[in-house]
Amino acid sequence: MNDSTPATLCPRCGATLPTDTPEGLCPRCLAAMHFGPETELTGGLEAAPLPPLSPGELAPHFPQLEIFQCLGRGGMGVVYKTRQKSLNRFAALKLLAPERANDGEFAKRFTREAHALAALNHPHIVTVYDFGRAGGFYFLLMEFVDGVNLRQAMSAKRFTPKQALAVVPPVCEALQYAHDHGIVHRDIKPENLLLDKEGRIKIADFGIAKILGDESNTGLAESQPAGTPQYMAPEQKDRQNADHRADIYSLGVVLYEMLTGELPGAKLQPPSSKVQIDVRLDEVVLRALEKKPEMRYATAAEFRTQVELATAESSRPSKVPAAASMPWKNLFIATSATVLFSILVAGLLLVIGFWYWRSSSRARAEESLAHARAAEADARASLMPSGTPARPPESPNVTALPAKAIPDPEKAAELSQEGWRLWQQGDFGNAGLRFSEATALSPNDANAWNGYGWARLNSGFADTAEGAFKKAITLEPNNAGALNGLGQIYLSRREYDKAEPFLLKASQQQGASAAWFGLTRLYLLQGKFDNAEKWAQMVVDSGQGDAIATKMLEAAKEKRLSDGLRQTIEPPAPPTKAEPPAKPE
Amino acid sequence: MTTSPEQHTPAVSPAARFATTRWSVVMAARQEDSTESMDALQTLCRAYWHPLYAFVRRLGNSAHDAQDLTQEFFARLLEKNWLEAADRERGRFRTFLIMALKRFVANEWDKRQSAKRGGGQSFVPLDTKFAEERYLADPSPALSPDHLYERRWALTLLARALARLREEYEADGRGADFACLKSYLTAERGTIPYGEIARELGTSEGASRVAVHRLRKRYREVFRETVSDTVSSADEIDTEMRYVVEVLGRV
Numbered sequence: 035m036n037d038s039t040p041a042t043l044c045p046r047c048g049a050t051l052p053t054d055t056p057e058g059l060c061p062r063c064l065a066a067m068h069f070g071p072e073t074e075l076t077g078g079l080e081a082a083p084l085p086p087l088s089p090g091e092l093a094p095h096f097p098q099l100e101i102f103q104c105l106g107r108g109g110m111g112v113v114y115k116t117r118q119k120s121l122n123r124f125a126a127l128k129l130l131a132p133e134r135a136n137d138g139e140f141a142k143r144f145t146r147e148a149h150a151l152a153a154l155n156h157p158h159i160v161t162v163y164d165f166g167r168a169g170g171f172y173f174l175l176m177e178f179v180d181g182v183n184l185r186q187a188m189s190a191k192r193f194t195p196k197q198a199l200a201v202v203p204p205v206c207e208a209l210q211y212a213h214d215h216g217i218v219h220r221d222i223k224p225e226n227l228l229l230d231k232e233g234r235i236k237i238a239d240f241g242i243a244k245i246l247g248d249e250s251n252t253g254l255a256e257s258q259p260a261g262t263p264q265y266m267a268p269e270q271k272d273r274q275n276a277d278h279r280a281d282i283y284s285l286g287v288v289l290y291e292m293l294t295g296e297l298p299g300a301k302l303q304p305p306s307s308k309v310q311i312d313v314r315l316d317e318v319v320l321r322a323l324e325k326k327p328e329m330r331y332a333t334a335a336e337f338r339t340q341v342e343l344a345t346a347e348s349s350r351p352s353k354v355p356a357a358a359s360m361p362w363k364n365l366f367i368a369t370s371a372t373v374l375f376s377i378l379v380a381g382l383l384l385v386i387g388f389w390y391w392r393s394s395s396r397a398r399a400e401e402s403l404a405h406a407r408a409a410e411a412d413a414r415a416s417l418m419p420s421g422t423p424a425r426p427p428e429s430p431n432v433t434a435l436p437a438k439a440i441p442d443p444e445k446a447a448e449l450s451q452e453g454w455r456l457w458q459q460g461d462f463g464n465a466g467l468r469f470s471e472a473t474a475l476s477p478n479d480a481n482a483w484n485g486y487g488w489a490r491l492n493s494g495f496a497d498t499a500e501g502a503f504k505k506a507i508t509l510e511p512n513n514a515g516a517l518n519g520l521g522q523i524y525l526s527r528r529e530y531d532k533a534e535p536f537l538l539k540a541s542q543q544q545g546a547s548a549a550w551f552g553l554t555r556l557y558l559l560q561g562k563f564d565n566a567e568k569w570a571q572m573v574v575d576s577g578q579g580d581a582i583a584t585k586m587l588e589a590a591k592e593k594r595l596s597d598g599l600r601q602t603i604e605p606p607a608p609p610t611k612a613e614p615p616a617k618p619e
Numbered sequence: 620m621t622t623s624p625e626q627h628t629p630a631v632s633p634a635a636r637f638a639t640t641r642w643s644v645v646m647a648a649r650q651e652d653s654t655e656s657m658d659a660l661q662t663l664c665r666a667y668w669h670p671l672y673a674f675v676r677r678l679g680n681s682a683h684d685a686q687d688l689t690q691e692f693f694a695r696l697l698e699k700n701w702l703e704a705a706d707r708e709r710g711r712f713r714t715f716l717i718m719a720l721k722r723f724v725a726n727e728w729d730k731r732q733s734a735k736r737g738g739g740q741s742f743v744p745l746d747t748k749f750a751e752e753r754y755l756a757d758p759s760p761a762l763s764p765d766h767l768y769e770r771r772w773a774l775t776l777l778a779r780a781l782a783r784l785r786e787e788y789e790a791d792g793r794g795a796d797f798a799c800l801k802s803y804l805t806a807e808r809g810t811i812p813y814g815e816i817a818r819e820l821g822t823s824e825g826a827s828r829v830a831v832h833r834l835r836k837r838y839r840e841v842f843r844e845t846v847s848d849t850v851s852s853a854d855e856i857d858t859e860m861r862y863v864v865e866v867l868g869r870v
Contacts, residue, residue, distance in 0.1 A: 056774070059801065061773070150857075216858055216861035460769075602755065
């Protein structure tokens, strides 16, 4: 009998290997090979760029368009302002790398990527209307954004920290959406972040770096990886495996530049050492700029959450107004003498209590995220290109928020419902998007935050989920789903003491068998067999148990956790990476 | 207690030996209702049913019920023209299978149960013992049923790709090479001891370098082929590859 196979660790990445790992190899490392630098060998000879064609020269190739003028030429191609005759709408026509027109490998990559790009549909991503090949040109026809890019906005005036921070959440939201669809931008920089006349931000040139990319030209030191060096993540520069975290790095550079007016230097200095900003922001910015991708935010959504939290922290009043607490005390002392006074005071207390209740519920209603979103909205509004009206004057009801962020709890509830439906179908990515929208429309909706947490947790993003659950609990301290979620996250990180109170609180709710299951695991792993037995019994009695539950109940009764069962119920050890030193709470 | 499944189960279920069937073939032939496409579907189902089993178990079914349910599901899948639904799942076998199963659980399973497990028909012989061991061996009890399904799916793809690779090598009489070289599939470049490999294979260092490179290259190709067998059109391969790689990255 062999009941104690020790957990095997991958010698390369340190992950715990599943016992049934194929050929004894680490699945994670095997998977990573597919995006390795050896994947493709392509690329052609660089030809000298040709001068841009005039609208007149182009016109015969694009009969469906009226071509007005060349808007610019960049590394990514030439852009023209056009009008689609059939729909009578403006569109931007981008001709990609005319010098590569005869490169077969390029053609394949273009078609593949353009298909993926055309499938992206997000308010903060420039929409691709059409693509194809005409007159020897590979073209993309895109939404025309009437406004300026972030570079132009930055050179017009220096951003306040509040304005700079407001740029991040919508960009992260869009990046997360694209990343969920398997698309990485690879060239995030101020030139590619467009601001329209309503102050909305839109990401341009998604995935174009990949279409033009020659990252597969391994070993050619003299060739440039596609992208813009100052904004490129180290791994992207080194032509290592660059994934979605490269975008997070690039956005970190943009944020650093907006805050300090400078690019991060070779020796990275915290923004607060250059300009006067809240030091808590340093950590938020520097984490995005970590050299190692695994040290950065794991997802754009997480980056967004941290920026929003930091914004909320710094805009929250630091002291509770004295009036809220003092009157109680003074009145109480002054009136302890007589019954008559007491009655009077009781009346007064009622009045004060009511006033206090009203103000505190208002305070609740303005919880951290509302602060953050409002700040974001304000700052966004003030980012609008000068000379454009800030807001249509004919909408008198709207005072602080632009159209997109008008609170709409009903719509939010609908979105949440749709989110749960998708979640139940196992479509966690889209469920997450619905919940995310719901939280934007109704920032105080604990159910939406809870749903967002579960969608992200089931997608494998525990850090983001943790933030969302915490928010749900702040808004609604007895939210069983969020309590359970937070408990499960800590449990999976082997933080048993932290997990316990959340699971216990969740377990008190009706039918919370997941929390019971969690508590059983927790107590077994801690060797608290009596407690474990109680919860295991509840799981089994509820009829929700499976073979593992039965085994756990037996183990609790025998007061002995076999190695085999321990291996089954113990969460994998956290990856062994250099942790930054713990910070005081 | 059970013994460790590692001790006595082969790395790949016998039923998972690779089939050359492709989901695209099944999809293309679905209108014609041919026995050929049914056979093809059956072969595919047999190769990829472990993830479904894990899903059903994680829903809270006992091993016995999960076996019944899965068997019944496949029997019904093959007798009924459920492929109509495949269009709606955008042509990926992975999503088609789980959606069909969920529909089956929601609409038919209870009814069939109360009508009593009928006839004992078992159209798809499944190696249920193997599946149960796999399920119990998976060290991830906190995963939701869906997440577990995705994870088992990705691991199945990986196991099939490696089994296919191994068979290729063995068919050429290079089984020993494969056994020696496979652990360098995941090795960091720069850490591969070519000298040692050369000694073991009785060849030159240069030749061992080429051998490692070829294995790595061929593995990539085979994995891609394995994934492409589960999608219905070529333009879905990349998306599915990315997805599977992402899931494996979290394993």
